[in-house]
Amino acid sequence: MMRVAMSQAASGLLxxxxxxxxxxxxxxxLTEWTSVDWQSLTFIGERHEGRFRIDGVDANEIVERMMTGIDDAEFQIAGHVVADIAIVEERSEPEGRILLVEALTIAE
Structure with missing residues (x-):
């Protein structure tokens, strides 16, 4: 099994x-994950994009729990704040459901 190195912010968000x-x-x-360094004049952080596939008869319920209130959710990630997060793609497929999540984490 190949392991991909993830930053502390990325692994905490996952x-x-x-x-x-x-x-x-x-x-x-987790079918795809990318993290890219990000900065503004006053903050540093990372932009993340993750694609997930959820299979099974209860896939709809699992996706609903992940999506409900995600815009206002408080995430506990040591040393980082989730400044922005959104589900940018959500679709059904014969095997289950696909979600694409984008997020911005900022170092505290």
Whole structure:
């Protein structure tokens, strides 16, 4: 199995998103993840994009738990704040549901 190195902010965000689902980790397949450094005049952080596939008969419920209130959710990521997060794509496929999440994390 190939492991991809993730920053502390990226791995914390991934854990928080999976926790929101209320499902076991093996129910949510991370199919793609990218993180890019970001900065403004006063802040530094990262932009993240993650694509997930959720399979099974309860995929709709899992996706609903992940999506509901995500814009206003408070995430606990050590040393980082989630400044912006959104579900930018959500679709059904024969195997289950696909979600594309974009987020901006800022170092505290």
């Amino acid at each position: 854990r928080a998103l999976v926790a929101r689902s209320g499902a076991e980790r093996n129910r949510i397949l």
